[in-house]
Amino acid sequence: MRNFNIIRLLILLSIFLLKGCLENPPLVSVKYNINSTSAELLQLLEFKGDYINTSLAPSLITASEIYNSANTIFLDIRTNMEFTNGHIPGAININHSDLLEYLTNNSTFGKKVVIISSSGQAAAYYTSLLRLYGINNVFSLKYGMASWNMDFADIWLKALKNCYLLSTFTNRNFDKGKYSDLPGFDSDKNKTIEGILYDRINLLLKEDFYDDSSAYTQPSVSVEFDSYFDNDQFTNNFFICFGDKYLYYSPGKGEDVPGHPIGTVLYQPYEDLKSINFLQAIPSDKTIFIYCNDGHLSAYVTAYLRTLGYNAHQILFGANSLFYQRMLDPNNPLYRYAFSNSFIMNYQYEKGM
């Protein structure tokens, strides 16, 4: 019995000692990656200078700055008929989908390239795309042909109004939401990220900025506020007021004073869209509508967000089509953004091709 106990003890001891002698299991090979084309695209856009968050954006140029200027190429992206009816002397009529090809195949070294549209907002959108790609000598004409001559100004003059739903606006603050993943988009996985950016910019350049036929279903890149929205759509979508507190809040106190559509979140330029701040507080699963003072900066931002894969759309004419009357008060800081005849230069233009 005693022998048996000794043997049992020795066996137990051996088991414990042997266990300690076993080799360590091999390390599992680790394969981690961020697995997100949007993340790599964001990294590339930052590497290229993070244009949208710098004072370079928006890259606007006024009619007076380009009048009689040398070393400037004018690319007019309006329709053929609009171009024929009148254009800046020396301008080239080009379809927006051909912009990248034109700029990569024609030398513009040492020159400014100015993109021209009817109101300046489509030009702003496409200029932003080109800037994000890395073409740094391209600008958009502020207020478009409307600023060149009164004959083209109707597009702006008819847009100036208080919107129908203004009484439903509020001065209540809405906080930025929870962070969500960057959106995804289809891309060729066999390409480098630079190649993916090229494809993405090219694809977005081919989209029409405003498509009347889709106004009531899927929004085009831009929408007119009164044509597109009714009350229900405020809660189903995500609104961004891209500006400062003077744009977000109307003067006067109380939450009932009409400042912005219900649910609108304030994003401040040059700060809030940075990756370290609130870029990803923009929901990737909602339709996003952006407005600013006059439609230009929001068009630039819309281009940036769509490049990253967000379903972003710009509200045409900005505050000028939401609460124009309020902007006419000279004491209102928004006064300088209120479109008026003083912005129209009445320069001469050419007709025909």
Next chain:
Amino acid sequence: MRKVTLICLFLLLIFLTGCENTDTIEINLEYEEFIVVQANLIRGMDFEGVSITRTLPLEKSYSKDDAIIKDASAFIRINGVQIIPLHYNNDGTYKPLYKLIPAAGNTYELFAQTEGRSVYSITAVPSVPDPLSSIIRNNKCIEIEVMQNNDEVYGALWLIKSGTSIVDKSDDFQVIESGSTNNSPVTIRTQDFKKEYQNVEYLKNIYYKIFSFDKAYRDYFKTRINNTPIDNSLLYGGGSVIWNVHGDNVIGLFIGSCEGDLVKVR
């Protein structure tokens, strides 16, 4: 009986000697390159970036330029969602484009890819340590009770102050500890004071500072080589140190930490 006992002991001896791992050290040991990653995420302080370097063969003369990896693709992800791209800087580190200040309670992940290899780490930034009480033990060291918070670990340094200046402090932590349960006190101690300070005159001016770390720091602290800190990640590599950066032939520390206030021992 005696024979049986002897036989069993003999067998046991065979087992034990058989388990011995004998490493044959060959003179021509093949060099194996490691990627070394180092980053500190200090609560409330500007993030200084991630250093991503490679170890160099022993026979090669050291060159910072050869060691630094300049073309990695790296990101930080905050709380499993927010992506912060990192960009290579001329000082050899990968940093966000803008100032990033780590916040307590946030989890930070590091993703990097270089030369076909993936790098991953995760850390949490701890909160400000909460000292409950402190005593000087036998005029030799300070023992401090700290409130255990989540999965944090703690270390403490002693400091000698003269006027408004710190004139001396301990070289390192004595130990990195944590408590067994959340919201319960844990006792930590500093290194022993230098001999010249182990008298009443200096002890009147002795202070301590507690540091909190992500829990992974404790394993690293216990296993680091010769109990000395790894200050120069360009030179060290391999060994039995428990790192918290993962990947094929990847080592390093990606650690969240927080520095407590300077506290006078009462």
